[in-house]
Amino acid sequence: MTEPDAGAGAPTPEVATRSARSVVWARRRLSARRFWATYRRSVMGIAGLVILVLFALMALLAPVLVSADSLDVTKATGPILAPPSWEYPMGTDEAGRSVLALVVWGSRVSLAIGLLAAVVSMVVGAAIGIVAGYRGGRWDSALMRFTDWFLVLPGLPLAITLAAILGQSMFIIVMVIGLTSWPWTARIVRSQALSVRERPYVERARGLGAHDLQLIAKHVLPNVFPVIFANTILSIALAILAESALSFIGLGDPLRVSWGATLELAFDAGAPTIGAWWWIGFPGACIVLVVLAFTMCGNALEEILNPRLRQR
Amino acid sequence: MSVPLPADVAEHPGPLLRIDDLHVTFAGRHRVLERRAHQGSARAVDGVDLELGEGEVLALAGESGCGKTTLARAIMGFVRPDRGTIEFRGKPLGKDLRAYRRQVQMVYQDPTGALNPRQTVYDSVAEGLRIHKVPGDEEELVRRALARAGLRPPERFLLRFPHELSGGQRQRVVIAGALALEPRVIVADEPVSNLDASVRGEILRLLLRLRREDRISILIVTHDLALAWSVADRVAVMYLGRIVEVGPTRDVLLEPRHPYTRALLDVVPDANDAESLDRPLLTGEPPDPTRIPEACRFHPRCPALADGRAAEARVDGACRADDPRLEPIVAGHLAACHLATARSDAFRVP
Amino acid sequence: MSVLEVSDLSVSYATREGPVPAVRGVSFDIDRGQVLGLAGESGCGKSTIGLGLLRLLPRGTEMRGRVMLDGADVLAMAPSELGAVRWTQASIVFQGAQHALDPVIRVGDQIEEAILAHRPVSRRDAAGRAAELLELVGLPARRTRDFPNEFSGGQKQRVMIAMALACDPDLVIADEPTTALDVMVQAQVLRLLKNLQTELGLSMLFITHDLSVLAQVADRLAVMYAGRIVEEGPAADVFASPVHPYTMALAGAFPRIGDESFVQAPGGLEGDPPDPRDLPTGCSFHPRCSRVMERCRTVDPPSFAAGADRRAECLLLEDAGATESVPT
Numbered sequence: 001m002t003e004p005d006a007g008a009g010a011p012t013p014e015v016a017t018r019s020a021r022s023v024v025w026a027r028r029r030l031s032a033r034r035f036w037a038t039y040r041r042s043v044m045g046i047a048g049l050v051i052l053v054l055f056a057l058m059a060l061l062a063p064v065l066v067s068a069d070s071l072d073v074t075k076a077t078g079p080i081l082a083p084p085s086w087e088y089p090m091g092t093d094e095a096g097r098s099v100l101a102l103v104v105w106g107s108r109v110s111l112a113i114g115l116l117a118a119v120v121s122m123v124v125g126a127a128i129g130i131v132a133g134y135r136g137g138r139w140d141s142a143l144m145r146f147t148d149w150f151l152v153l154p155g156l157p158l159a160i161t162l163a164a165i166l167g168q169s170m171f172i173i174v175m176v177i178g179l180t181s182w183p184w185t186a187r188i189v190r191s192q193a194l195s196v197r198e199r200p201y202v203e204r205a206r207g208l209g210a211h212d213l214q215l216i217a218k219h220v221l222p223n224v225f226p227v228i229f230a231n232t233i234l235s236i237a238l239a240i241l242a243e244s245a246l247s248f249i250g251l252g253d254p255l256r257v258s259w260g261a262t263l264e265l266a267f268d269a270g271a272p273t274i275g276a277w278w279w280i281g282f283p284g285a286c287i288v289l290v291v292l293a294f295t296m297c298g299n300a301l302e303e304i305l306n307p308r309l310r311q312r
Numbered sequence: 313m314s315v316p317l318p319a320d321v322a323e324h325p326g327p328l329l330r331i332d333d334l335h336v337t338f339a340g341r342h343r344v345l346e347r348r349a350h351q352g353s354a355r356a357v358d359g360v361d362l363e364l365g366e367g368e369v370l371a372l373a374g375e376s377g378c379g380k381t382t383l384a385r386a387i388m389g390f391v392r393p394d395r396g397t398i399e400f401r402g403k404p405l406g407k408d409l410r411a412y413r414r415q416v417q418m419v420y421q422d423p424t425g426a427l428n429p430r431q432t433v434y435d436s437v438a439e440g441l442r443i444h445k446v447p448g449d450e451e452e453l454v455r456r457a458l459a460r461a462g463l464r465p466p467e468r469f470l471l472r473f474p475h476e477l478s479g480g481q482r483q484r485v486v487i488a489g490a491l492a493l494e495p496r497v498i499v500a501d502e503p504v505s506n507l508d509a510s511v512r513g514e515i516l517r518l519l520l521r522l523r524r525e526d527r528i529s530i531l532i533v534t535h536d537l538a539l540a541w542s543v544a545d546r547v548a549v550m551y552l553g554r555i556v557e558v559g560p561t562r563d564v565l566l567e568p569r570h571p572y573t574r575a576l577l578d579v580v581p582d583a584n585d586a587e588s589l590d591r592p593l594l595t596g597e598p599p600d601p602t603r604i605p606e607a608c609r610f611h612p613r614c615p616a617l618a619d620g621r622a623a624e625a626r627v628d629g630a631c632r633a634d635d636p637r638l639e640p641i642v643a644g645h646l647a648a649c650h651l652a653t654a655r656s657d658a659f660r661v662p
Numbered sequence: 663m664s665v666l667e668v669s670d671l672s673v674s675y676a677t678r679e680g681p682v683p684a685v686r687g688v689s690f691d692i693d694r695g696q697v698l699g700l701a702g703e704s705g706c707g708k709s710t711i712g713l714g715l716l717r718l719l720p721r722g723t724e725m726r727g728r729v730m731l732d733g734a735d736v737l738a739m740a741p742s743e744l745g746a747v748r749w750t751q752a753s754i755v756f757q758g759a760q761h762a763l764d765p766v767i768r769v770g771d772q773i774e775e776a777i778l779a780h781r782p783v784s785r786r787d788a789a790g791r792a793a794e795l796l797e798l799v800g801l802p803a804r805r806t807r808d809f810p811n812e813f814s815g816g817q818k819q820r821v822m823i824a825m826a827l828a829c830d831p832d833l834v835i836a837d838e839p840t841t842a843l844d845v846m847v848q849a850q851v852l853r854l855l856k857n858l859q860t861e862l863g864l865s866m867l868f869i870t871h872d873l874s875v876l877a878q879v880a881d882r883l884a885v886m887y888a889g890r891i892v893e894e895g896p897a898a899d900v901f902a903s904p905v906h907p908y909t910m911a912l913a914g915a916f917p918r919i920g921d922e923s924f925v926q927a928p929g930g931l932e933g934d935p936p937d938p939r940d941l942p943t944g945c946s947f948h949p950r951c952s953r954v955m956e957r958c959r960t961v962d963p964p965s966f967a968a969g970a971d972r973r974a975e976c977l978l979l980e981d982a983g984a985t986e987s988v989p990t
Contacts, residue, residue, distance in 0.1 A: 023471045024432075200425035207388050208440035208489065209413035218439070222430055376844045478934035508703040509871055509915040510950075513930020520926060535845050538874075542917040542928040565919050579849035580919060581874040589856055589878050593849055598814065 038304050045300025051293035055286075059107040070101040071257055081276050091278035093262075094269045102262045103282050109258035111290070113174055114240035120178025121239070122232040125185025126224070132186070133193025134212070134220055144190065151183040156245055163251040170253045177242045185231050192224040226305035234298035237291040244287050259283040326402075327363035328529050329387070329416075329497060334360045334396035336379075336386050354601040356382040357393070358553030361638060364497065367527035369520070371540035371561070373576070374550035377599055380533045383550070384501045387531070388418050400497075414444055417490035419519075421502040423482035427474040433458070433485050434470040440493045453492055461488035462518050480511035487518065498522070501533045516543050537580050541565055546644075549573045552599045552609045555638060559645030569641050569652035571616040607632050608650065616651050625654045664730075665832050665865040666692040666715070666752075671727035673707070673714050681724060682938050684710040686889035688727075692833065697859060697866040699880030699897060701873050701912070703935050707889040708869045712837045715867070716748050732832060749780050753826040755819075757838035762822060763810040769821050770796075770806025776828045795824040800854060816847035820854065827858070834859075837869045852879060874916040877901040885909045888936050888946035895972030906974045907951050945977065953978060 039045050058065070069075050076096035084091045090099035132143040162176045196202065202219050210218070246252050247260025248267070266279040336357035356379040364370050374380045385391050387398060389409040397404045400412055420426040427436050437454045440446075446453065458466035461484040474482055483503060490498060500519060504512035520543060522528045534540055540547045540561060547565060548558040549572065557570040568574045575594045582588040596613035605612050611631045614622070622628040627650040630636075638646040641656045669689045674681035685707040692698045702708045713719050715729055717736060729736040731751055739747065756762060764772060773792035777783065783791070793803035799820040810818060819839060826834055836855060840848040856879050859866055868880055876883055876897060883897040885908065893906040904910045914929025933950045936942055942949050948958040957977055966979035967987040 027471075199428075200420055200422055201428045203390060204418070204420060204426045204486065204489070205428075205439060205443075206390065207413060207418045208493065209410045209443045210439070211410075214443060219428055375846055480934055508935060509873070510703055510912055510931040511934060513915055513928045514932065516928035516930075520928075538917045538919055539928070541919045541921075542924040543926065561925075576845065577919065579845055581852075581872070581878055582918065589853055593853070594846060598844075598846065 035304065039300060042300040042303070044296040048293040048296030048300065051289055052297060055107055055111065055290055055293070058104055059111050062104045062108055066098070066101040066104050068105070070098055071105055073097065081274070081279075083276075084278050090282045091276070093265065093276075093279055099262075099279055099282055102257055103259070103286055106257050106259040106262055106283060107286065107290075109170070109253075109256045110240055110243060110260070110287070113170065113177070113243040113258065114236045114290075114294075116174040117177035117181070117239035117243070118232050118236040120174060121182040121235050122185060122228055124179065125182035125231075126189050126228050128182070129186040129189025130193050130216060130220060130224065133190040134197050134216060136194070136197070140190070143186075147183045147186045150180070151187075153180075155180045156242065159242060159246060160249065160251060163246055168251060168253055170256060173243060173246060173251075173253055177239045177246070181235055181238055181242070185228065185235065188227055188231055189224050192227050193220050196220050196223045227302075230298055230302035230305045233294055233301055237294035237298065240287065240294070241291055259287050326366075328366045328368075328401060329364040329531075330397075330399040330402075331360055331362040331383075331387070332397045332399070334383070334386060334398065335394045336382050336391055337394050352602055355553050355604055356601050357386060358601075358604060359396070360550075360553070360555055362548060362555055362558070364529050364531055366496070366529055367523055368546065369523055369530045369532065369544050371544035371547045372531060372533045372550060373535065373537055373540055373547060375576075375599060376535065377601060378550045379553040379601065380550050381501055384418070384499050384531065384533045387499055388416065389413070410444070414440075414493045415495055416497040416499065417493060417495040419483070419486055419490060419498055419500040419503045422506050423479060423486050424474065424506075426486050427482060429474055431473075432470065433463075433472050433474075433477070436474075436485055437489045437492055440489055444493065446493070454488075457488040457492035458485075460491050460522075461485070462514070463488060478511070479507045480514055483507060483515050484518070487515075491522070495528065497529045497531065499531045499533070502535070503532065504539070505535070512539075519543065537565060537576060549576065552604050553601055554609060554648065556610065556649065557645075557647045558638065559641075559647075563642070563645045569645070569647040569656075570610075570649045571614050571651070572610050573647075575615065607634055608636050608648075610649075622651050625651055625658075627651050627654045663694055664691040665694050665732060666867070667728070667730040668711075668715070669728045669730075671711070671714065671725070671729060673710050673719065673726075674724045675710075675720070676722035676724070679939070683889055683941075684938055685714065688886075688889075688891050690884055690891060690894065692865050692867060694832075694865055695863045696882065697868055697880045699876030699883045700867060700869045700886060701871065701876050701883065702886035703871055703912075705935055705938065706886040707938075708886050709837055711886075712754065712835045712867065712869050715835060716752055716754060717744055718748075718754070746780070749776060749831065750829040751831055752833040752835060753829070753831040754835045754837060755822050755826045755839045758842045763818060765810050768807055768809055769813070773806070773821075773825050773828055776825050780829045791828070792824075795828060796821070798827065798858070799824045814847075816843055816851055819843060819847075819851050823851075823854065823858070827862070831864075833865045833867065835867045835869070838871070839868075840875065841870065841872070855879065872916070873901070873912055874918075885912065888941055889938060890946070890975060892947065892976070893968070893972075893974040895968065899969070899972060905968045905972070905979065906947075906976045907953050907978070908947050909974075911950075911952070945975075 073095040078088055078092040078096040078098055080092065080096050081094055082088055082092045088098050088100065090103060092098055093102065128143050128147060132140045159176045159180045163173065166172045166176065196219065202215060205215055205219060243252065243258060244260030244263065247258050248264045250264055252258060252261045252264070262283040263280060266276065271279045334357055335355070338354045338356055358379070360383055372380045372383065382391060386393055389405065389412070400415065405412060434454055437457050438450055441450055441453055454470070455466040458469055463469045463481065463484050474485070477485065498519065503519070504515050507515065516539070519530055519532070523530055532543060544561045546559060547561050548555050549564065549570065550556065551572050557564055557568065557573045564573060565577065568577060578591040579593065592615065594613050594615070608614070608631050611617055614631065616622050617628060617631050622631050630650040634650070636648045636650050636653070638648045639653045640646050641652055671685055671688045672683065673685040674683045688711065690698060700708045700711065710719065714725055715731070715736065725737055727737070731747060736747065763769065770789065770792045773795060774785065774788040777788040777791055778785065789806070792806050796805055797803050801817060801820055813821060839855065840851045843851060852875065858864060868876060870876060880897040882895065883900040884891045884894040885900070885906065886892065887908050893900060893904065893909045900909065901913060904913055911929065911931045917924035917928060931950050936946055944960045945958045945963050948954045951958065955977060961977060963975045963977045965973045965975050965987045966984040968974045968979055968984060973987040
């Protein structure tokens with residue numbers, strides 16, 4: 001018996017005239033549009049995104065908005081501890097610097113540390129999670145016990161201890177926060193990798209001759225990436241909080257102005273007792289807003305990207 | 313009586329794939345305190361000898377739990393045998409399976425699961441080419457593989473995603489992915505059991521064409537003896553981890569020597585025989601690889617032992633005491649059964 | 663006398679893209695003590711019929727036509743009447759029914775519940791009946807005390823059969839009752855069903871994709887394609903000499919051991935079953951039909967008489983001089 005074409009009698013080729021690349025890109029655009037359409041439906045997600053865009057603009061445009069000189073205590077020109085006014089919308093500190101300038105410039109450091117620490121946490125957590133979930137067996141047991149150990153250690157005291165021992169540069173702050181916040185990422189990524197590993201297409205790829213790294217790159221990573229991504233957005237919020245806390249107790253980078261460091265200065269100067277609420281209130285509000293915004297975005301993303309939350 | 317070998321089998325002297333005394337055991341889940349070895353462990357493959365000739369279609373049949381899928385996965389190197397060897401072209405499988413895996417490819421029961429839903433048909437088929445860094449124009453190779461698997465014109469399928477294809481087309485994509493590597497052996501694990509009845513024929517005819525045109529050897533794992541009848545040169549019947557009967561399809565399916573093969577044939581629904589529902593059924597416990605009976609592994613359920621045929625041939629003692637090995641009954645037809653051996657000896661020595 | 667009379671039944675599922683027709687004008691009868699086999703591939707509408715007969719389809723599904731069960735129209739019933747009909751007049755055995763058992767309730771109690779819900783009997787009587795039913799399906803009566811996980815797949819399917827029989831229904835709908843089971847177990851369950859049907863004089867609608875199974879258990883055979891019954895008649899006749907090209911191809915997809923015409927030549931069709939959302943024009947089988955004619959692309963074939971007590975929807979029959987058959 002002859003072997004006929006599958007789908008004989010079907011309509012003429014639809015894509016033969018377009019190049020493979022253009023079709024692939026068209027599909028990517030379509031799926032991005034679909035993603036955006038879903039995301040747009042989340043009020044929280046949109047609100048968070050708007051706040052984040054504003055803060056990001058502020059951080060990026062800081063040199064344009066406020067001269068870096070205004071941070072220098074020796075060059076401060078304003079009145080000391082002035083309440084908000086037209087000239088100083090957020091008031092001034094005890095050295096006569098504009099709190100607005102501190103907040104604007106502080107956003108750069110706070111956001112940068114938050115992002116970098118989250119990236120460190122993501123890389124470590126994803127690597128450990130993937131190896132544990134994909135390799136399974138002894139690797140899994142060993143790595144997960146290691147993860148549990150970090151999980152039960154209270155993160156902030158550990159970070160404080162590490163920062164106190166290692167010193168106070170921005171690099172060290174990023175590493176300290178990143179290396180204490182990865183365990184949740186690792187656990188989530190592991191469970192995802194574990195389920196991907198059992199899919200028949202992973203076995204098929206192995207049958208085609210793929211080795212572990214190829215399998216992880218081609219099949220495991222693309223499947224765990226959405227979860228990692230949503231999780232990272234959430235952990236930025238935690239990292240910013242951690243940075244503020246570290247700076248607040250004086251373990252931040254003393255050479256840079258961050259929101260946490262501003263708060264620390266304010267408290268050292270007894271701002272609460274002398275009624276300089278603006279010195280504490282504005283940087284504090286920024287921290288709350290940004291953390292909230294990242295959390296809202298992260299939750300919205302997670303609802304779309306995490307297969308377990310997606311069922312509706 | 314002697315049954316001549318089918319011409320297709322007789323053409324291939326040396327086996328392409330030779331499996332010798334293969335054992336695969338899965339550790340059981342035992343509690344912390346009982347650490348005795350092999351307590352509750354499943355002997356999924358328990359001493360299999362099997363050969364696959366070049367350009368041959370061999371059907372491996374048996375109930376679920378008989379170890380046929382484990383055997384197929386062991387041949388693919390997905391599970392490591394405890395004992396025994398698998399030789400490809402006379403060379404035993406070593407640690408590095410990469411080169412071997414270009415030659416021996418698998419087709420899966422569930423084509424939907426076997427394709428990454430995020431990959432296009434193009435990427436799924438090209439995956440093997442990229443892994444092995446096959447030289448040449450990748451797109452051309454992919455098109456050719458798709459066309460050989462019957463997906464024509466290939467352009468129409470290149471950029472589709474698995475969910476846009478029918479079950480039969482998905483299975484063709486899996487086959488195309490295997491063909492792209494120009495394999496010599498295809499291990500097909502229940503390749504059509506997840507497909508609609510009317511579509512099965514297409515896939516089976518495709519496999520037969522690959523054998524005919526490219527002399528690819530095919531090991532087809534199936535629970536369906538009727539399917540084996542329509543595609544296989546030889547049939548091997550597996551029971552509790554062991555091949556109990558193997559031989560040319562006609563011999564095994566029309567004149568089975570092992571009582572288990574007989575029993576399996578009796579439960580194949582036969583539309584032409586309204587009485588087929590009245591045939592006796594096997595009794596006793598369903599096969600459990602964690603508790604393989606001593607002596608002949610089939611003896612607790614064996615109808616020939618129960619109804620006295622074994623006693624008549626004076627082998628009933630052996631059935632309960634000795635584990636039978638595969639013995640030739642007639643040319644190329646082997647059975648692991650004391651009764652079958654005794655009967656064929658009786659013919660030989662009048 | 664007919665237990666079930668289905669006339670011109672149509673079922674459309676409600677989807678986001680609008681209604682999708684799953685069953686398109688189907689008529690058949692089941693006489694008392696008769697087994698009608700309903701065969702077809704996935705998506706042909708056979709399971710929709712099985713569920714639709716007891717109105718077990720998702721909310722929003724549109725059903726038209728008439729389903730007369732013991733003389734009462736199921737489609738016209740109020741929900742309260744439906745509850746009484748299910749179990750007592752007609753019951754269903756599903757594919758993979760293993761999962762329909764509650765894992766934390768003893769099997770006997772689950773059968774009792776079904777009895778107590780529909781019969782005015784005491785708990786003690788219901789328990790006795792449950793034990794009796796288990797014996798009926800070939801399980802020891804003492805196993806009423808066991809939990810579902812203590813049963814094998816085949817045994818669970820037996821329990822489901824016992825439950826289906828709990829309230830002496832006139833009609834049992836068996837939807838792929840043996841499909842998920844292993845070959846040996848499948849044969850056992852099949853025999854059990856056939857024996858029960860003969861012993862109890864059950865009427866049965868036996869739904870499966872496996873034509874070779876139906877040839878054994880069914881008295882009459884109806885073959886479905888794309889929501890229509892394309893051929894119907896006495897099972898042995900339809901299987902031995904199919905008249906619709908689809909039935910021929912489907913029969914060819916089940917090789918018979920010993921039949922030389924199948925050696926190295928597995929049968930079957932080209933192409934795939936059609937998408938109910940996008941049915942071909944004319945005869946919905948024409949794109950895959952080996953004997954397609956020009957008219958088939960435009961004319962939707964009516965039902966033609968095809969010999970004694972047989973009918974088929976194929977224009978080839980018209981050419982052979984067959985008359986249009988009037989739906990019963």
